[in-house]
Amino acid sequence: MMKGLKKWRLFSLLAVLTVFLAGCGQEELSTLLPAGQVGRDQFNLLLLSSGIMLLVIIVVVAIFLVALVRFRRSKLGEDHIPEQVEGSHKLELVWTIIPILLILLLAVPTVYYTYKLGDVSAMGAVDEDGNAENLVVDVTAKLYWWEFEYPDLGIVTAQELVVPMDEKVYFNLIAADVKHSFWIPAVGGKLDTNVENVNKFYLVFEKDSKDLKDGVFYGKCAELCGPSHALMDFKVKTMPRAEFDRWVTAMQASADNQVVANPEGQALFQQSCIGCHAVSGVGESGAQGPNLATFGDRNRVAGFMDHTKEDLIEWIKYPQEYKPGNKMPDFDGKLSDKELDAIAEYLMGLSVE
Amino acid sequence: MSSVAQKKGFGATLWDWLTTVDHKKIGILYFLGGGFFFVLGGIEAMLIRWQLHIPNNDFVSAGLFNDLITMHGTTMIFLAAMPILFGFMNAIMPLQIGARDVAFPFINSLGFWMFFFGGLFLNISWLFGEVPDAGWTSYASLSLASEGHGVDFYAIGLQIAGGGTLMAGINFLVTIINMRAPGMTYMRMPLFTWTTFVASAMILFAFPPLTVGLFFLTFDRMFGGNFFNHEMGGNTIIWEHIFWIFGHPEVYILILPAFGIFSEIFSIFSRKRLFGYPSMVFATVLIGFLGFMVWAHHMFTVGLGPTANAIFAVATMAIAVPTGVKIFNWLLTMWGGSIVVTTPMLYALGFIPSFVMGGVTGIMQGAAPLDYQLHDTYFIVAHFHYVIVGGVVLAILAATHLYWPKMFGTMLNETLGKVTFWFFFIGFHMTFLIQHWLGFWGMPRRVWTYMDGQGWNLANLISTVGAFLMAIGVIVLVYNAIVTSIKNVKVANDPWGDGRTLEWAIESPPIYYNFSATPLVRGLDSVWIEKMEGNESGLTPAEPIKDIHMPNGSIIPLLMSFGLFIAGFGAMFRTEESWGLPLLIFGLLWTFVSMAARSLQDDTGYYIKKEEILRDLKRKGGQN
């Protein structure tokens, strides 16, 4: 395999050049700046394939241009009758065999990576004490938000996935209503969340999200799922394992020791919101609305609005306007401005970090 | 019926067009109907691009945007590209094989009217304000969840139009199998006829799954079925399989005739026989065959498992080989020829690099693991527009210029034609080239808006500007068509001067029975052969002039299609309106009675007498 890799890297140089000239996009969501093994494998395949393809394009365009310049009627004269060539078996054989070879060159790594990236056999592995060896996250896609449950850790969160770096993180994916697709462009390719079966795959996160512009990677829904498909974003926080373990501990304790930034807001929340939104990170998936235990730590309101108190109040008042078709009713008129302010302050204070 | 009867009133002319079974007129009907929907789909595209030209735009709402993308895709594929190609197939293919008409003139007409009423049904959804909004693929979980009647319009409208397509496919197949002129062996058929043949065969095998899929969807949405409702044991992935078992061949049904058109153009305007004709034919058939083996490459991210993904990945890449053969054969047709850059040739020249780029990005997506990144992003949007616009639409525009004189008897203005080309071509690359990178940069497709600060703003703006350049090109074309039609300068048999196949040896437009005497075909490019041997007319008759059997016109196809159109509304409102069920029954009965009327009528056609043909010949100055 390694020999092959070296060979086609030469090919890829040209491709790399083009891609770089045109820009690589932004670190937090570009597939051209892969931040993990899966994304990098796919990126390598991209370089290989675009290298081959560029070669093909160059050959075709070269013949094309030469033919176009050399054989113009304006040069040859109006009455020129070209020889009516029937074909050439030799030539036709050449341009049948060469493409087959080029395709084999691409097909071998394709098959290799297909199996490599599809390998989830280690998912259920347990050590001697019966503890899971690998981190598994159950992802449930809902209209239009994401729920992340860590079944072996007993915690659940939403909208912002938190994962440790430099290890395989396994995902169970399913949709609760209509089909969605789970995609973190910078880290690796997508996998659909079907309604009737669980899809499994893994990703590896190799870059600390702290160093990014917003401190998070961007995640997207990639399958049309209704009016607010475009707004079904989530964010990903990556951190070293030790830090992640601390976060998990804090989450597991979030049921008991919670900072309450605004007691009045808390009381109102208990009346109006608790039916759908939990504020404890302990639990399982299946909630009506996103879990808000880490709301203060998050980067966006509703996945896409600025993380400010003003935007949060706007959102609570008019969720249907901002994200049409989602399941949260408008609270405009049901809560006074003062009450909204209190709730917002309370929510912005929810933190485990 | 005869061409002498020019001075007909408006009513008689209209009746003539509504009842026509003449393949040339039906070709024009298809062309005009498809052209209308092409403009409609184009307007939808402009609205989409305008919405996306800046971040956070609120030009259209989220729901309306989904309506627009769904209708844009559905309209362009089913109601624009395919019917326009059918138009050319109808108008040209029978002439190319020396036939007087298609095998089933009545069914030909029925196919057109079903397409027309199906398209109308689909688009009437705009008036109801309940428009299909689950994407042109209408994946089951979303299409079942979609509220209102939008997706019902999709299911029923496509069912009606799809039935018409199936009929057209069978009709073309039988025409080519049975009605070739003496000497027109399979390996002497022009490439456009060959691609029509293979595309029709693909229609025959690809459309029944769509029919079944649409019935399932109809049953689930309107009649209490549970095919896709997973809570009742159904499975949404079945829809995806069925849709793509139809959907992937559908792409080749569109592109193969485009290949055929370009094969004709390269040959005519290089004044040279098509290079490697047998391998071109073989490649066409092979592409048609492989087209059925690769549907799951649309489903790499569905979770079918690595084995299925690997198999379909390799199968997909295999298609590159016959397609590559075609590209090189076109290049070698030009090589050593005498190239003149007319408008159709300009399109053909623009097609080569555009389509190659679309093709290679297709192979990139065939590499399954890479597709996990590219699937459902703007990369795929760029890819399929490179293939469909860079291939099919360029072919349609090329054929419009090439065959306009044959269909309408006058030429389109060449200068305006080239203006159209450059606007369209530059606009096309500007719109879609940059979208590859939008995909790389993480922009999913089918998003109605996007947030600022993701690095997508400039690329989207460029794309929108490009789209409007394309629109200008199309407007120039429409202007061109109107102006030249008003001037209506009549042209001779072969206005391009280097026509090689039978259609260029007869009048423009041909008389309603096409050939006074069925021609004898002595080789590939038969007219070219005749002319090289000094036969200026380009035709050698295979038989003496004799009476010609012709079919009668009929209004029944229109009536039958209209019945289905009515029944569609009945099915849709069956549960909520008291008139729903009666209307459904009435519509189906209407269709059935029309059909029975046809069956009981014993319509066996009529004969044109030999004397009349001789009279026509004399009028034309002895020319065929």
Place this chain on the structure above:
Amino acid sequence: MDLNKKFTPETWPEHPERATLEAKNKFVGFWLFLGGETILFATLFATYVALKNSGPSGFGFSTQGLYELPLVFVMTMLLLTSSLTSVFAMYHLRNYNFKKMQLWLAVTAFLGLGFLMLEVYEFSHYVGLGFTFGNSAFSSAFYTLVGTHGFHVAVGLVWITLLIFRNAKRGLNLYNATKYYTFSLYWHFIDVVWVFIFTVVYLMGVVG
């Protein structure tokens, strides 16, 4: 084409169903149509196999419990016999023996009608058990597959009835010979589809 041209068994062509160009077209076109129909049924079969026995949680119906082979066996025999009688009819079409052809076609139609009535009985029996169309994915797939076949039988019956009555007084000519012949093709096709239904749905449902 002259509808009034009279034939004798001697002047009657050996292949009356494709003696003219129009007839040839219909003949080839109908074969192609049946090719498309094959794909249509293949899709229905695939869906049925994927969804059989599949229903909401606590779903009580299964192929083993539901189907009654004796009834289906009788239906199969009826349809197979009707295919045979249509072969007899075609034999007489070739021989230019109009009356016998009409007779055998009538027998074919009666057998087909018998099949259809048994199918209606079968369906109503299942519905009576609560196995309705909307009951589950299984029921939807079952009724759609078998019902589409039944619908084809019904269409065939209407078609042949119209043909028999329409031509009763006119006798055979080269125009309606193709119609008769394509009907018999259609009828064989329906028969073959039923053989598959009997095997895949019923036999494999009860035994497998």
